[in-house]
Amino acid sequence: MPRLTREFFARYTPDVARDLLGCIIVRRLEDVTLRARIVEVEAYRGADDPASHAHRGLTKRTSVMFGEPGHAYVYFTYGNHYCLNLTTEVEGAAGAVLIRAAEPLGGIREMRKRRGVEELTNLMSGPGKLTKAMGIDLLLNGEDIVVSRRLSLLMGVTPPSTGVSTRIGVSDGGETEWRYYEEGSPFVSGARTHNYRNRAAGRRGVVG
DNA sequence: GTTCCGATTTTCT
DNA sequence: GAAAATCGGAACA
Numbered sequence: 001m002p003r004l005t006r007e008f009f010a011r012y013t014p015d016v017a018r019d020l021l022g023c024i025i026v027r028r029l030e031d032v033t034l035r036a037r038i039v040e041v042e043a044y045r046g047a048d049d050p051a052s053h054a055h056r057g058l059t060k061r062t063s064v065m066f067g068e069p070g071h072a073y074v075y076f077t078y079g080n081h082y083c084l085n086l087t088t089e090v091e092g093a094a095g096a097v098l099i100r101a102a103e104p105l106g107g108i109r110e111m112r113k114r115r116g117v118e119e120l121t122n123l124m125s126g127p128g129k130l131t132k133a134m135g136i137d138l139l140l141n142g143e144d145i146v147v148s149r150r151l152s153l154l155m156g157v158t159p160p161s162t163g164v165s166t167r168i169g170v171s172d173g174g175e176t177e178w179r180y181y182e183e184g185s186p187f188v189s190g191a192r193t194h195n196y197r198n199r200a201a202g203r204r205g206v207v208g
Numbered sequence: 209g210t211t212c213c214g215a216t217t218t219t220c221t
Numbered sequence: 222g223a224a225a226a227t228c229g230g231a232a233c234a
Binding site: 059062075077 | 226227231
């Protein structure tokens with residue numbers, strides 16, 4: 001399978017986000033290689049996007065979002081978790097796609113060990129879980145995933161049915177529907193542990 | 209320098 | 222259903 005190119009990421013962020021569904025994340029560790037198929041993402045842009053870290057302009061933290069497309073933007077949040085994003089848009093314009101959930105494909109034993117849980121659908125069904133399962137932390141912030149050996153993305157097959165909804169966990173995201181997920185996938189965040197129907201099911205486009 | 213709070217997960221009631 | 226865990230970045234003084 002071909003590796004995703006610089007050009008793939010140098011586009012309108014929501015388009016990149018949607019196209020990332022089905023693509024494969026490859027994480028090479030010292031003695032194991034972990035592979036997972038992306039099933040849920042969210043798009044974040046710049047000044048026009050109040051939910052984005054880059055909304056208030058360029059800072060030390062968000063500089064990666066403004067830089068060359070095709071790099072990893074990793075940040076630490078809630079004092080406990082890391083989140084993996086892939087930068088988009090041409091250099092100088094802010095943009096990134098948050099990888100929210102994936103389907104484990106390879107190195108599952110290692111992922112279980114890192115997560116401390118057995119269930120496949122609970123291994124990477126959330127942005128914090130995903131980074132923990134794949135051993136992704138701030139050391140990978142800024143990594144060029146177009147050429148990196150430690151972290152790379154492979155072209156995949158777009159899911160037959162893609163769901164769309166508002167973004168999760170953002171306080172000021174408005175009605176912007178920039179969350180994309182593989183419809184019906186048990187590996188999507190909240191598919192088992194939460195119950196969207198109790199919250200804002202309609203706004204999230206998740207029914208049943 | 210100080211304060212506030214988050215693109216979350218887990219655990220307890 | 223609610224809250225704790227836990228820390229760095231960004232904003233304000």
